[in-house]
Amino acid sequence: MHTYRRKVQYYETDKMGVVHHSNYIRWMEEGRTAFLEDIGLPYQVMEEAGILSPVTGVAVEYKRPLTYGEEAVVETWISAYNGVRLEVKYRILNARSGELAAEAESKHCFMKDGRVCALKRTAPTFHEKLEAACRRDAEERQ
Amino acid sequence: MHTYRRKVQYYETDKMGVVHHSNYIRWMEEGRTAFLEDIGLPYQVMEEAGILSPVTGVAVEYKRPLTYGEEAVVETWISAYNGVRLEVKYRILNARSGELAAEAESKHCFMKDGRVCALKRTAPTFHEKLEAACRRDAEERQ
Amino acid sequence: MHTYRRKVQYYETDKMGVVHHSNYIRWMEEGRTAFLEDIGLPYQVMEEAGILSPVTGVAVEYKRPLTYGEEAVVETWISAYNGVRLEVKYRILNARSGELAAEAESKHCFMKDGRVCALKRTAPTFHEKLEAACRRDAEERQ
């Protein structure tokens, strides 16, 4: 699991006085970016190798809003990975109180030259890093 | 069902060359706003009456990306409503080809004075409009 | 001059209860996109011809805030164009009251194959359209 911390920005709030719900999708991406960097596989390195990892699905359950002046912690881990499909889970917390702000997940595939590919075959070294992270995350969560 | 049409904006694309996945959450809100207006219950009227309708969950499945120069059609309908909880579904299409870009849903509750409320009791005229729309949408989809 | 109309979206507001100032930059882009389409030079056609038109500067003066439930009118016109540099001006109005919400301008150059170019030489048919629009806008504003 990777822990990423960031302040709520004013431009992320809406007239309800709290963070607009669409921004959690962006924080998930920030958490995922930090996670991939942490396991030695920065997303820009994947892109430079010609591999894209589009988001095929997202789901968020909002628990308690966050607002300006507060800080969010994004916990990110791999919940499933089979060399072709990747599932990432997230818990977003209020950094100070520890209260759960949202639970979320995202699904991803891998593409090369405009076609879906098996990372296992197309980029074995990337595959190994994701697989190792997935295994480590599974052990941690037992 | 309500149909809402809008062009893809350049600022909504990302370096993959297509609409960033977080923007679909915003288009869902646009479709919902247009839907509520269409049934005679603009969201600003609800807010002026002291009622908020926070998003408690979203889920999106991405099918085919849209890009700059294209137009999206957002189809919005109520899939469930019981006076306390509201579920809205969406299909986002490429306006020209008719291809499905995404399927989505959002969940909402209602709040007054900082507390969850039953719209049925708190604002019966609003409740009736949502219930009628829900019934109409259910009939249409049979 | 081109007139473009669009509703304020909830996700564009901030906790001050009005449209966040950064969004005006995006509305300027929407107005510019609609303007270019109107003069027969959609930006995607420029991009397909390998020409980019990056923004080299923006300036906005905010007069009166807009909020959710309101509609904006973006008036867009070319204020200067010499085949190499383009200046676009904007007035953003409250559609209903006609009150001025903001005055703005943006500056642009043109690029091909990663280098700044003179549109006049690189793409004479595009150049003529911009020049004609510039002339027409100048006459209109006299």
Place this chain on the structure above:
Amino acid sequence: MHTYRRKVQYYETDKMGVVHHSNYIRWMEEGRTAFLEDIGLPYQVMEEAGILSPVTGVAVEYKRPLTYGEEAVVETWISAYNGVRLEVKYRILNARSGELAAEAESKHCFMKDGRVCALKRTAPTFHEKLEAACRRDAEERQ
């Protein structure tokens, strides 16, 4: 002068492959937020005291684009302050190369109970902090 560092996020890029120009306005806000915190006057404390500081103008000159995988440094300082109006300047740099990405400024007034106010009279302790920071920034830049 305050120095604030942050990574470029994928959702901030556009199909030109670089950070969309509208996001610099948001980074300026991030830099300003960090600056105010640094001088002991977090913006949320001002808001809690009933004082808003709306943006009355922004201007940005874009020099070199930033992209995903890069980090930005936002240098923020007060360039003018007279108790009623505040001017803030910014330099945005590529953290690694030190190259200038953009130069910018923003203008602000202060409001209480919906009316423009002189911070000097309305909130003297806030005023002193801004004045001291302005003086320090002026000395630093000589």
